[in-house]
Amino acid sequence: MEFYSCSCFYTHNIFLEEYKLHVRFTSKEQFLKDYRDVLRSCGCVTDGDLHAVLQKVESEVDRRRNLCEKSAERTALISSVYRAVHGEVYCLQESFLAPEFLQLVSYACSEGATCRGLLDHMEPLAAQRVYRFPVFRKEFCRMLIEELENFERSEAPKGRPNTMNNYGILLNELRFDEGFITPLRERYLQPITQLLYPDCGGRSLDSHKAFVVKYAMGQDLDLDYHYDNAEVTLNVCLGKEFTDGNLYFGDMRQVPLSESECAEVEHRVASGLLHRGQQMHGALRISSGERWNLIVWLRASEQRNRLCPMCNQPPRLEETRGFGDGFTRAPPGPDTHTASCLLH
Numbered sequence: 001m002e003f004y005s006c007s008c009f010y011t012h013n014i015f016l017e018e019y020k021l022h023v024r025f026t027s028k029e030q031f032l033k034d035y036r037d038v039l040r041s042c043g044c045v046t047d048g049d050l051h052a053v054l055q056k057v058e059s060e061v062d063r064r065r066n067l068c069e070k071s072a073e074r075t076a077l078i079s080s081v082y083r084a085v086h087g088e089v090y091c092l093q094e095s096f097l098a099p100e101f102l103q104l105v106s107y108a109c110s111e112g113a114t115c116r117g118l119l120d121h122m123e124p125l126a127a128q129r130v131y132r133f134p135v136f137r138k139e140f141c142r143m144l145i146e147e148l149e150n151f152e153r154s155e156a157p158k159g160r161p162n163t164m165n166n167y168g169i170l171l172n173e174l175r176f177d178e179g180f181i182t183p184l185r186e187r188y189l190q191p192i193t194q195l196l197y198p199d200c201g202g203r204s205l206d207s208h209k210a211f212v213v214k215y216a217m218g219q220d221l222d223l224d225y226h227y228d229n230a231e232v233t234l235n236v237c238l239g240k241e242f243t244d245g246n247l248y249f250g251d252m253r254q255v256p257l258s259e260s261e262c263a264e265v266e267h268r269v270a271s272g273l274l275h276r277g278q279q280m281h282g283a284l285r286i287s288s289g290e291r292w293n294l295i296v297w298l299r300a301s302e303q304r305n306r307l308c309p310m311c312n313q314p315p316r317l318e319e320t321r322g323f324g325d326g327f328t329r330a331p332p333g334p335d336t337h338t339a340s341c342l343l344h
């Protein structure tokens with residue numbers, strides 16, 4: 001299967017951290033016309049401020065244009081220079097998984113399993129259609145963090161997951177996809193998502209983007225309110241020790257903020273939160289310690305081929321490598337020759 005991105009990746013959803021604003025950029029004229037007033041009201045007042053913003057936006061667009069090639073270069077370099085301390089974590093083994101998770105999956109795979117039945121195995125949470133359950137054994141979480149810390153200390157080049165996280169790690173560049181994330185998605189997560197989110201592509205997951213986010217004193221502390229470029233998201237807390245840093249959830253992205261109420265959910269080490277990717281959410285500040293979370297954005301091309309969640313339009317496909325943003329080309333319909341044969 002060949003995957004694609006949507007061309008809105010080069011123009012939409014550019015995050016301006018200092019003004020907490022997502023912007024669109026197709027040309028300087030368009031940008032100034034659409035955002036000059038908004039920016040002014042956010043405190044971007046002088047010509048110098050505006051110039052700095054324009055430079056940031058243009059350099060982000062440049063970064064995105066080169067991303068695919070740069071990521072392939074990093075992946076190759078990491079393979080040749082990086083030496084793992086825990087080589088075994090790259091290949092998913094059942095012994096990494098919490099017994100409660102295996103039970104959940106086993107129920108979800110059993111004949112006649114229902115959403116209700118699955119929910120009986122989980123504690124209710126304050127946020128709508130957000131679920132929490134143990135995923136990994138604690139020992140595995142420790143080993144994975146050690147491996148990632150070793151990678152962070154190494155000379156190997158590092159890509160960052162997106163414009164909102166400054167300290168994350170892209171797991172595909174470390175080659176976690178094939179042996180770890182894909183089997184986790186196919187064998188363990190899809191049986192659960194197909195019961196919980198049949199209306200959001202949960203039955204037809206076929207790609208993902210996986211990364212680790214890190215929050216620590218003097219680094220990122222929180223994450224602004226957003227939705228994910230995913231149909232369903234799994235967010236597993238790996239550790240270490242921290243205080244605060246709850247996740248808060250609002251409504252789906254289509255619902256205006258004024259009509260949404262937020263509910264908080266606590267992270268627990270080795271447990272995962274499962275939620276609809278397009279349900280708005282953010283992370284509160286941690287007040288001490290370090291928080292490392294594994295994020296898997298689960299995607300279903302069947303769902304997203306209809307509407308790109310990032311520009312809200314039918315996707316305009318752009319070639320990429322790997323999973324891209326999870327879009328696929330629709331299988332060709334009957335061609336004109338066949339059609340004309342059928343008419344005769």
Ligand SMILES: O=C(O)CCC(=O)C(=O)O
Nearest residue numbers: 213223228235283293295
């Ligand atoms: O910090 C967290 O736990 C949430 C991260 C998140 O929502 C994301 O990276 O999309």
Ligand SMILES: [Fe+2]
Nearest residue numbers: 226227228281
């Ligand atoms: Fe998110």
